[in-house]
Amino acid sequence: MGLIKSFWRFIQKLQSFVGTLLFLIVLLIFSAIILANFMTDSEEGELTAKNSALVLDFKGLIVEQEAFSNDPYEQLLAGDLGGNTRLRDIERAIDLAAEDDNIKMLVLDFSQFAGAYPSKLHYIGRKIEQFKKSGKKVVSYGSLYSQSAYLLASFADEIYIHPQGAVLLYGYGGFQNYFLGFLNKIKAEVQLFRVGKYKSAMEPFIRNDMSDEAREANLELYNSFWDSYLADISEQRNIDEAVLRAGIDNADQLLMDLKGDLGQLALQNSLVDGLKTRAEWISYMQNEVGKGHGKQEINQINLKTYLASKFDRSQLERGNNIVAIIYANGTIMDGVMPQGTVGGDTLSRQLREARLDDRVKAVVLRVESPGGSAFASELIRQEILLLKAAGKPVIASFGGVAASGGYWISANADEIWASPTTITGSIGIFGAIPNIEGTLAEIGITTDGIGTTPLVSAGINKPLPEKLKNIIQSNIENGYDRFLNLVAEGRHMSVEQVNEIAQGRVWTGAKALEIGLVDHLGNLDHAIKAAVSKADLKDYNVVYWEDELPIELQIMSRLFDSESKLADFVASKQKRPELLLMNKITEKLSLFSKMNDPQHAYVLCIECMAGINSQ
Numbered sequence: 110m111g112l113i114k115s116f117w118r119f120i121q122k123l124q125s126f127v128g129t130l131l132f133l134i135v136l137l138i139f140s141a142i143i144l145a146n147f148m149t150d151s152e153e154g155e156l157t158a159k160n161s162a163l164v165l166d167f168k169g170l171i172v173e174q175e176a177f178s179n180d181p182y183e184q185l186l187a188g189d190l191g192g193n194t195r196l197r198d199i200e201r202a203i204d205l206a207a208e209d210d211n212i213k214m215l216v217l218d219f220s221q222f223a224g225a226y227p228s229k230l231h232y233i234g235r236k237i238e239q240f241k242k243s244g245k246k247v248v249s250y251g252s253l254y255s256q257s258a259y260l261l262a263s264f265a266d267e268i269y270i271h272p273q274g275a276v277l278l279y280g281y282g283g284f285q286n287y288f289l290g291f292l293n294k295i296k297a298e299v300q301l302f303r304v305g306k307y308k309s310a311m312e313p314f315i316r317n318d319m320s321d322e323a324r325e326a327n328l329e330l331y332n333s334f335w336d337s338y339l340a341d342i343s344e345q346r347n348i349d350e351a352v353l354r355a356g357i358d359n360a361d362q363l364l365m366d367l368k369g370d371l372g373q374l375a376l377q378n379s380l381v382d383g384l385k386t387r388a389e390w391i392s393y394m395q396n397e398v399g400k401g402h403g404k405q406e407i408n409q410i411n412l413k414t415y416l417a418s419k420f421d422r423s424q425l426e427r428g429n430n431i432v433a434i435i436y437a438n439g440t441i442m443d444g445v446m447p448q449g450t451v452g453g454d455t456l457s458r459q460l461r462e463a464r465l466d467d468r469v470k471a472v473v474l475r476v477e478s479p480g481g482s483a484f485a486s487e488l489i490r491q492e493i494l495l496l497k498a499a500g501k502p503v504i505a506s507f508g509g510v511a512a513s514g515g516y517w518i519s520a521n522a523d524e525i526w527a528s529p530t531t532i533t534g535s536i537g538i539f540g541a542i543p544n545i546e547g548t549l550a551e552i553g554i555t556t557d558g559i560g561t562t563p564l565v566s567a568g569i570n571k572p573l574p575e576k577l578k579n580i581i582q583s584n585i586e587n588g589y590d591r592f593l594n595l596v597a598e599g600r601h602m603s604v605e606q607v608n609e610i611a612q613g614r615v616w617t618g619a620k621a622l623e624i625g626l627v628d629h630l631g632n633l634d635h636a637i638k639a640a641v642s643k644a645d646l647k648d649y650n651v652v653y654w655e656d657e658l659p660i661e662l663q664i665m666s667r668l669f670d671s672e673s674k675l676a677d678f679v680a681s682k683q684k685r686p687e688l689l690l691m692n693k694i695t696e697k698l699s700l701f702s703k704m705n706d707p708q709h710a711y712v713l714c715i716e717c718m719a720g721i722n723s724q
Contacts, residue, residue, distance in 0.1 A: 158211065158401070158402065158408055158410075159211055160211070160213040160398050160399060160408060161211055161212055161213060161398060161408050161409055161410050162212070162213060162214045162215070162216045162394065162397065162398045162407065162408065162409040162410075163202065163206045163212045163214075163215050163216065163409070163410060163412070163415055164216045164218050164409050164410065164411045164412065165199065165202065165203070165215060165216065165217050165218065165412055166218040166220070166221065166411050166412055167194055167199075167217075167218065167219055167221070167222040167258075167261075168192060168193065168194045168221045168222070169192040169193035169194060169221065169222075169223045170193045170194070170223045170224060170225060171193070171194050171195075171196055171199070171224075171225035171226075171229045171230075171233070172193045172194070172195060172196065172438075172477075173195070173196060173197075173436055173438045173475060173477045173508055174195065174436050174438045174448055174449060174655070175193055175195070175448065175449065176438075176439060176447075176448065176449020176450070177447045177448050177449055193223075194412070196229055196232075196233075196508075197653070198412065198413075198416055199233055199236070199412070200233075200236060201416065201419075202412050202415055202416055203215070203233075203236045203237065203239075203240050204236075205415075205416075205419055206240065206245075206415070207239070207240045207242075207243040207245070208243070212245065213245060213246075213397070213398055214245050214246040214247065214248065214397060214398065215237070215240060215245065215246070215247040215248075215265075216247075216248055216249070216250070216394075216409065217237075217247065217248070217249035217250075217261060217262055217265055218249075218250070218251070219249075219251050219254065219255070219258035219261070219262070220251060220252070222255065222257065222258050224255065224257040225257055225509070226477075226508065226509025226510060226530075226532070227334050227337065227338065227509070227530035228507075228508060228509050228527075228528035228529070228530045228531050228618070229508070229509055230257055230260045230261055231260070231337065231341060231528065231529070231530060232528060232632050233261055234260065234261060234263070234264040234341060234345075235632075237261070237264040237265070238264055241264075241266065246266050246267070246397075247264065247265040247266050247267075248265055248266060248267045248268075248269070248397075249261075249262040249265040249267070249268045249269065250268075250269045250270070250385065250390050251269075251270060251271070251274065252270070252271040252273070252274040253274050253275055253277070254270065254274070254275070254276045254277065254375075255277055256277055256278055256279060256338075259276050259277075259278065259342075259380070260338060260341060260342065263341065263342050263345040263346055264341075264345050267382045267383075268380070268381045268382050269381060269382060269383050269384070269385045269390060269393075270372055270375055270376075270381045270383075270384060270385075271372070271384070271385065271386060271387065272372045272384040272385075272386060273372060274371065274372050274375075274384075275371035275372065275374075275375065276371075276374075276375040276380045276381065278357050278360075278380075279357075280331075280335055280357070281331040281332075281334045281335045281338070282331055283327060283331070285313055286313060287312075287313045287316055287317050287318060287319075288313050288314050289313075289314065289315060289316055289317045290317055292314065295545075295547070295548045295551070296546075296547025296548050296550065296551055297543060297544065297545045297547060297548045298543070298544045298547075298572075299311065299314035299315060299541050299542070299543050299544075300541070300542045300543070300544055300572065300573055300578070301314070301315055301539065301540070301541050302539060302540040302541070302578070302581050302582045302585045302709075303537065303538065303539035303540070303585065303613075304537060304538055304539070304585055304586055304588075304589035304613075305536070305537025305538070305539075305589065305611065305612045305613030305614075306322055306612040306613065306614075307322050307323065307326050307535075307537070307612045307613040307614035307615070308535070308537030308538070308539055308612070308613025309322065309323035309326075309613065310513075310537075310539055310613070310711070310713055310714060311539055311541050314541070326614050326615055327615075330532070330615055330616075330617060333530070333617045333619070333620070334530055334617070337529060337530050339353055339354060346379060346380065347379075348378075348379055356378050360374070363378070372384050391406050391407060394407045394409070395407060395408075427468060427650060427652050428468070428650040429468050429650070430468070430470050430646050430648055430649040430650060431466070431468045431469045431470060431649070431650050431651075431652045432469075432470065432471045432472075432473060432637055432640050432641060432644070432646070432649050432650070432651050432652070433463045433469045433471070433472050433473070433652050433654040434472075434473045434475055434633070434637070434651060434652065434653050434654060435456070435459050435460060435463060435472055435473070435474055435475065435654045436475050436477075436653075436655065437451045437456055437474060437475065437476045437477070437478050437489070437515065437518060438450075438451065438475070438477050438478065439451050439477075439478060440478065440479065440480070440481040440703045440713070441453065441478055441480055441481030441482050441485050441486050441489075441514040441515070441518070441712075441713075442481055442482055442485060442703055442705050443482045443484055443485045443705045443706055443707060444485075444705065448655070448656065450703075451478055451481065451485070451489075452485070453482060453484065453485025453486070453488040453489060454485075454488070455656075456489050456492075457488050457489055457491075457492045459654055459655075459656070460472070460489070460492035460493065460495075460496060461492055461495075462654070463496065463501070463654055464492070464495055464496045464499050464501060469501065470501065470644040470646055470649070471501055471502045471503070471504070471640035471641065471643060471644040471646070472496055472501060472502070472503045472504070472640070472654075473503075473504045473505075473506050473633070473636050473637055473640050474493070474503060474504070474505045474506065474518070474519060474522060475506050475508060475633060475636075476505060476506065476507050476508060476511040476515050476518070476519055477507075477508035477509055477510060477511065477515075478510065478511060478512075478514065478515035478518075479510050479512050479513060479514075479515060479535075479713060479714040479717035480512055480513025480514025480515050480516070480517065480535065480711070480712045480713040480714055480717075481513075481514050481703060481704075481706075481711060481712070481713050482514065482704075482705065482706035482710075482711060482712075483514065483517070483538060483588050483592075483706055483708070483710040483711060483712045484706050484707055484708060484710065485514070485706070486514040486517040486518050486712055487517070487591075489518040490517060490518050490520070490521060490595065493518065493519075493521055493522060494521055497521070497523065501644070502523045502640055502643035502644050503521075503522045503523055504522060504523060504524050504525075504526065504636045504637075504639050504640045504643065505519035505522035505524070505525045505526065505636075506526045506527075506632070506633050506635075506636035506637075507519070507525065507526065507527040507528065507531040507533055507618065507627070508528075508531070509528075509531065509532065510531065510532040510533070510714070510717045511527070511531060511532075511533050512532055512533055512534060512535035512615060512714035512717045513535040513536070513537070513538075513711075513712040513713050513714040513717075514711075514712040514713060515533075515714075516533060516534060516535065516536060516596070516626070516712075517592060517595070517712050520595050520596045520598075520599035520600065521595065521598065521599040522599070523643055524628045524629065524636075524639050524643070525626070525627040525628050525629075526627065526628065526629050526630070526631045526632075526635055526636040526639065527618030527621055527622070527627040527629075527630060527631075528618050528630065528631075528632060529617065529618050529619040529630055530617055530618060530619070531617065531618035531621070531627075532615055532616075532617070532714070532717050533615070533616055533617075533618060533621050533626060533627065534610070534611075534614055534615050534616040534621060534626060535613055535614065535615045535712075535714035535717065536592055536593070536596060536607070536610075536611035536612070536613065536614075536712075537589065537592075537611065537612060537613025537614075537712070538585055538588045538589045538592060538710055538711065538712050539585065539710075539711055539713075540581050540582075540584075540585050540708075540709040540710050540711065541704065541709070541711070542569065542573060542581075542709060543569045544569055544570075544571065544572050544573070545569055545570065546570055546571045546572065549570065556570040556571050563575075563576045563577075564576055564577050564580070581709060584708055584710060585710055588710045588712075592611070592712065593607045593608055593611060596611070596626075600625055600626065602625060606625075610624045610625075610626065615714060615717065618630060637651060
């Protein structure tokens, strides 16, 4: 026994040594990258030369926060670090550039763009509109405009595309895999408990197709998004909306008439202003802003470098009269969770810190979450109530999605602000526990045992005892009643009124305003102003109330900066066609790994997690 313990201690020390060695190697590489970047910047002269173009190079998804794992080394191996663009970075760059005499124009670059929720796209479009009031030009160039990219591009003064390029407009929709047939084949099942006519979460595990209720609710949601999309394109490009719809509906015939030339299709339908090869684009930009320093063909600066050049250490000072922006970003799970997932304990602690800090006068809860654990959601809501009891206003600001648990934690805020295209509501609850007894039996594994009461369960290895099923269903129904009551209390409605608009149904922010689920339509800026007004502040500081990232994650995030060849290499491997289907299946099945509620009760909008946040 002593020999085994000694061996185990040796293994632990070896593991620690290997981890430390890996960290030192990463640190060395990081230092080399920083030095190389410094030398490159030095060769190029001033970071922002006169008459520069600011390139908004949208990378990956547009997010509220970057998501990180509890295991940075695992995340490093997955290549999933630092590949997205934060919304607040885009906002800040646009605002700074509008007042910056060195910036002559804005260039929109979508070559590495992966999409965003509609609310973010429309909001950034409005920021670009404000920028144009400075008298500076906005242009866009690309070889392929996805639907998300084109909405942003439409706010430019001029849009150019490569002659072999295309603009892809196809409407909004959502398709997903249904696993009932597969589960039947492997003799497994998902034991589902739910309340809410429209609560379609987990449908893929109990059906072969979409239910009529889900089809009805989703179609209304998608039509609303599409109407908003076309309205903005019509306004920005000065194209009659009926003509725009007809062009998209008849794109096949129009394209055949042009012998399949997608570039000409975009040009002739006024979606772009011209066709330019890359050489022609460089020549155009050199005429606008001149050549750059060193090896730069164009006098331009990208988003990240521009923000770095504008960094002021005073931004790190919190000062007094703080309006704290606290993020509820990601799936809500019980316990302590890293950035990008809402940990019930983590977010509760951050809210508690803000409550106990005398410098904090108001809180803006920025929600971008489809929900998750009902228990964790309730822990967070209780902290919101304590903040209000302490006399500190709490304003909820909804991003792309604030549904189910995302709405649960917000219902008692002093005010709720949403964008017209925010996905919200989904007031319902469910529980789900797999049963793989049949699967195990197929490979010769059986499960048997005994318990002192009829409530003893074999976990996922046998069906739940009937009495235990009754208990879980009763708890789910009780959870739904609690959900209705807390919404009724927070929104000053009757329980019956809430039940009419609940049932697990998802709404847009615009519709949520009509039915009383939100107070105002607006963005984060509006929510901050509301918090300032509620707290009666004249001078104030806005502070992003976030935990400091571990040094390993900071280093690895820099390593996987979207400019790096290492990130490009990993990304190319992840896009192999043979992996795409498996990735979709494992992503859906990994949902169970996010279900850690101690009572197996979830306020989670699964369709909200995937549906719209894409190209």
